[in-house]
Amino acid sequence: MPNKPITSEFLAAQAAGSCRIEGLKVSAEEERLMSDIIAGRVDAEAEIERIVQACKATNKNAT
Numbered sequence: 001m002p003n004k005p006i007t008s009e010f011l012a013a014q015a016a017g018s019c020r021i022e023g024l025k026v027s028a029e030e031e032r033l034m035s036d037i038i039a040g041r042v043d044a045e046a047e048i049e050r051i052v053q054a055c056k057a058t059n060k061n062a063t
Helices: 008-021 028-039 044-062
Strands: none
Touching: 008 028, 028 044
16 A cells, blocks of 8 residues: 655644644644644744734733
């Protein structure tokens, strides 16, 4: 049986599946983002900063 190439989509699905096993919710959009980061299409550091800023803004509005 020939081996399939390991793609960024496959790796993202594996990571998302592991998260789900642990009880974390991973949306299809988040799984696509994981794939894009793995493939190098998205800068992980920039995405982390965007998430941090969004959380800070949410927390600032909650107080």
